[in-house]
Amino acid sequence: MKNARVPLALGGFIATGLVVALYPATPISQEPISPLVVSATRVADLRQTAATIERLRRDQILRVTDVVQDPLLPHRTHQRLTQYHHDVRVIGADLTVQTEAGVAASAFGQIYPDISLDVVPRLSATEALTRLDPNGLRSLTAPPVLAVILDPTTSSYRLVHELQTFGPDGLLTTQIDATTGAVVAERYALRTQTTGLPCDDCVVGEGRGVKGDRKKISVRTRSGTFAADDGLRPARISTYDLGGDWSRAVDVLLERSALTPADLAADTDNDWRDGVNVDAHVGSGWTLDYLYHRFGQNGLDGQNSPVTVLVHPIDRAELFTAPAEVVALFHLNAFFCGTCGPHGMAVFGEGLPPGQSLGNTGQTLDFFAAGIDIVAHELAHAVTEFSSGLLNQGESGALSEAFSDLIGAGTEFFMAESGRHPAEQADYLIGEDVVKPGGIRSLSDPLAMGDPDHYSIRFIGASDNGGVHTNSTIASHVYFLAVEGGVNRTSGLAVSGLGAERRELVEQIFYRAYSLLLPTSATFSMARAATMQSARDLSDDEAVEQTIAAAWTAVGVEES
Amino acid sequence: MKRTLRTLVIVGCTLGAAGVASARPEGEHRFVLTANAGIHALAASRTDIFNFDLHAETGTLETTQTIGPDPVFDGGAAVRLSRQAAVGVAVSYAQGRSDATVDAMVPHPFFFGFHRQAQGTASDLAHRELGVHLQGQFWIPLSPSILLTLSGGPTYFNAARDLVMEITPVEVGFPFDEVDIASHTTTRISKNALGYNVGVDLAYFLSDRIGLGFTARYSRATSDVDLDGAPPLELGGLHTVAGVRARF
Numbered sequence: 001m002k003n004a005r006v007p008l009a010l011g012g013f014i015a016t017g018l019v020v021a022l023y024p025a026t027p028i029s030q031e032p033i034s035p036l037v038v039s040a041t042r043v044a045d046l047r048q049t050a051a052t053i054e055r056l057r058r059d060q061i062l063r064v065t066d067v068v069q070d071p072l073l074p075h076r077t078h079q080r081l082t083q084y085h086h087d088v089r090v091i092g093a094d095l096t097v098q099t100e101a102g103v104a105a106s107a108f109g110q111i112y113p114d115i116s117l118d119v120v121p122r123l124s125a126t127e128a129l130t131r132l133d134p135n136g137l138r139s140l141t142a143p144p145v146l147a148v149i150l151d152p153t154t155s156s157y158r159l160v161h162e163l164q165t166f167g168p169d170g171l172l173t174t175q176i177d178a179t180t181g182a183v184v185a186e187r188y189a190l191r192t193q194t195t196g197l198p199c200d201d202c203v204v205g206e207g208r209g210v211k212g213d214r215k216k217i218s219v220r221t222r223s224g225t226f227a228a229d230d231g232l233r234p235a236r237i238s239t240y241d242l243g244g245d246w247s248r249a250v251d252v253l254l255e256r257s258a259l260t261p262a263d264l265a266a267d268t269d270n271d272w273r274d275g276v277n278v279d280a281h282v283g284s285g286w287t288l289d290y291l292y293h294r295f296g297q298n299g300l301d302g303q304n305s306p307v308t309v310l311v312h313p314i315d316r317a318e319l320f321t322a323p324a325e326v327v328a329l330f331h332l333n334a335f336f337c338g339t340c341g342p343h344g345m346a347v348f349g350e351g352l353p354p355g356q357s358l359g360n361t362g363q364t365l366d367f368f369a370a371g372i373d374i375v376a377h378e379l380a381h382a383v384t385e386f387s388s389g390l391l392n393q394g395e396s397g398a399l400s401e402a403f404s405d406l407i408g409a410g411t412e413f414f415m416a417e418s419g420r421h422p423a424e425q426a427d428y429l430i431g432e433d434v435v436k437p438g439g440i441r442s443l444s445d446p447l448a449m450g451d452p453d454h455y456s457i458r459f460i461g462a463s464d465n466g467g468v469h470t471n472s473t474i475a476s477h478v479y480f481l482a483v484e485g486g487v488n489r490t491s492g493l494a495v496s497g498l499g500a501e502r503r504e505l506v507e508q509i510f511y512r513a514y515s516l517l518l519p520t521s522a523t524f525s526m527a528r529a530a531t532m533q534s535a536r537d538l539s540d541d542e543a544v545e546q547t548i549a550a551a552w553t554a555v556g557v558e559e560s
Numbered sequence: 561m562k563r564t565l566r567t568l569v570i571v572g573c574t575l576g577a578a579g580v581a582s583a584r585p586e587g588e589h590r591f592v593l594t595a596n597a598g599i600h601a602l603a604a605s606r607t608d609i610f611n612f613d614l615h616a617e618t619g620t621l622e623t624t625q626t627i628g629p630d631p632v633f634d635g636g637a638a639v640r641l642s643r644q645a646a647v648g649v650a651v652s653y654a655q656g657r658s659d660a661t662v663d664a665m666v667p668h669p670f671f672f673g674f675h676r677q678a679q680g681t682a683s684d685l686a687h688r689e690l691g692v693h694l695q696g697q698f699w700i701p702l703s704p705s706i707l708l709t710l711s712g713g714p715t716y717f718n719a720a721r722d723l724v725m726e727i728t729p730v731e732v733g734f735p736f737d738e739v740d741i742a743s744h745t746t747t748r749i750s751k752n753a754l755g756y757n758v759g760v761d762l763a764y765f766l767s768d769r770i771g772l773g774f775t776a777r778y779s780r781a782t783s784d785v786d787l788d789g790a791p792p793l794e795l796g797g798l799h800t801v802a803g804v805r806a807r808f
Contacts, residue, residue: 205616216616216669218669218670232670285670286670292734419671420670420674422673
């Protein structure tokens with residue numbers, strides 16, 4: 001098996017194989033779809049929008065589902081309003097409204113005011129699951145949700161049961177027509193990197209990461225040993241070492257098996273030698289540190305909820321014996337599963353054994369936890385999930401991936417430039433410490449990795465949930481241009497960057513836009529408007545907003 | 561101290577006034593006794609640097625303490641061996657209390673080489689110093705009632721100092737970029753040392769036996785304290801004292 005090249009059976013970290021399958025189905029309603037798109041930042045537009053929102057709220061069509069205080073501008077508040085149709089949530093229909101002293105400052109979103117759909121399902125959720133999986137090979141991983149969706153293939157509204165299941169095809173979110181039982185849409189549920197002392201028993205140890213770099217590790221004493229359970233950070237980080245038992249890992253993700261303190265990664269002398277345990281646990285902490293310092297964000301959900309990290313979900317030696325879906329999940333991937341456990345779980349795969357390489361690129365694949373940008377990327381998916389909830393498909397999914405890459409690169413730069421971990425080689429490559437040589441994506445030159453750097457050459461197929469990873473580089477390249485400046489290779493347009501000394505401001509602009517201002521079904525165009533609004537909110541310097549606008553223009557994204 | 565000085569001056573004046581009329585020419589007295597009080601000033605402040613282990617890393621603690629000036633009490637006796645040569649011994653005792661600034665570089669719980677700075681003050685640190693000064697003296701009678709004495713010789717010191725050797729940091733909380741000093745631990749070290757002294761004394765005899773005088777004496781010694789990061793104890797300094805003289 002030496003030097004064998006491993007084909008990617010499923011979409012993993014490096015390939016773009018995550019699939020969005022859209023199935024033709026009989027529509028219930030053939031009403032023409034005419035969404036109300038809101039992208040308002042001017043006073044006149046906002047006045048009109050506010051009146052519309054107020055009317056829809058009175059009619060219980062829009063309901064406030066979240067209110068967040070702006071961590072960077074404390075006098076600003078962000079409301080998230082979700083559309084309901086006869087008490088059933090309409091997926092992808094929501095608005096975010098930024099207010100100051102009760103006055104709207106911006107509003108973004110998309111709602112569907114003309115739905116006239118019967119919301120009494122003819123099929124129960126159990127019947128829908130049976131239709132989906134007559135042989136009983138799949139297990140539900142979250143309670144079924146009844147929802148209204150827009151079916152883009154038929155331009156119609158549908159009442160669906162949304163089922164999240166795990167089975168031979170991995171972890172999937174499937175929307176099943178609640179009337180006909182037809183599968184309307186199916187996508188991989190995981191947000192992945194596709195191939196892409198406040199407590200008495202808290203102690204600080206040291207260890208070496210996969211690359212051999214020396215790091216401090218915040219742990220607890222437990223029964224004469226030391227456990228990877230960080231009690232120093234307000235968001236408690238627990239890193240569990242599953243010892244390569246992939247069937248147990250699957251059971252844990254499906255909540256068929258509970259994690260116990262005995263599963264915590266442990267060390268007997270507090271001089272940690274397992275680099276994966278060290279990198280995953282320490283990298284998660286560093287990501288929380290970055291989020292707090294840069295954005296004032298408390299933990300992944302803004303409320304310092306616990307963070308659960310799983311490592312060694314499979315043994316590297318099982319590369320050729322484990323089922324393909326397990327290999328794809330635990331060898332070739334790192335992911336955040338938002339529905340696993342009470343607060344989600346981040347899982348970092350094992351990569352490939354020495355001597356093995358990826359079939360499509362010939363790159364070797366180290367332990368995924370070895371890259372701080374990958375660790376931060378995955379945890380940033382949790383930030384998105386707990387805030388804007390960008391849908392993991394199409395342009396909103398690409399924006400979510402771009403945001404995660406921004407957080408990944410931002411964490412690297414923060415650690416290196418602040419002196420917290422000067423050994424970190426900060427760059428605009430994603431995953432370069434894991435996928436060698438080169439990494440998986442480049443924010444500075446996306447074309448070099450085969451990804452688009454311009455909207456005109458975006459991927460428009462169905463795979464990878466509609467190209468969420470591939471197309472993410474269009475948006476993440478904007479971040480690079482805004483900071484460093486440069487010429488977009490496709491458009492030839494040059495952007496004068498704000499400079500590395502204003503990186504913090506640029507990151508804050510994108511963070512606010514992506515986590516607070518954007519709705520779940522955001523488009524690139526909305527992202528342009530939201531980041532420009534955020535630039536106006538955070539800086540009086542007009543050059544900042546102009547730079548952001550110029551960067552979006554360079555990648556071919558204009559305001560709609 | 562004021563009260564002591566006043567007492568000595570009154571005693572001196574009283575004794576002096578009683579003896580002016582019967583003053584004898586210099587050269588006939590063999591013994592001189594002195595009793596003084598005054599000020600003891602050290603030449604420099606003291607800085608100690610100690611290392612400590614915290615959060616899997618080494619931190620540093622730097623304390624700077626300025627000793628004195630302190631009150632000093634001094635007494636002595638001398639015996640003349642020839643017309644101008646004499647030997648004597650003087651004993652001085654000084655004590656006081658002082659503050660020390662404490663600067664600590666405290667390791668961060670999450671990052672290597674990312675120390676936090678913490679500052680504080682350690683108050684009421686005690687110190688004392690006993691000096692036994694053996695002296696060879698050279699007497700220079702300037703007049704029958706004025707005696708200038710030059711002296712020099714070895715000094716034996718016994719000293720004790722309170723040093724701040726440990727702190728207890730208290731974390732302010734996440735993100736742990738600040739840290740306070742909750743308390744400090746002082747350790748009293750006691751050392752003996754051998755040094756030297758040189759001095760000058762000017763005495764004015766109000767009578768044949770009793771007089772007043774002024775002494776300036778500089779003494780010096782160093783003593784290792786056998787602690788990593790702690791410089792030797794610098795002992796002695798300049799005594800400027802005044803008091804009574806008696807001769808026989």
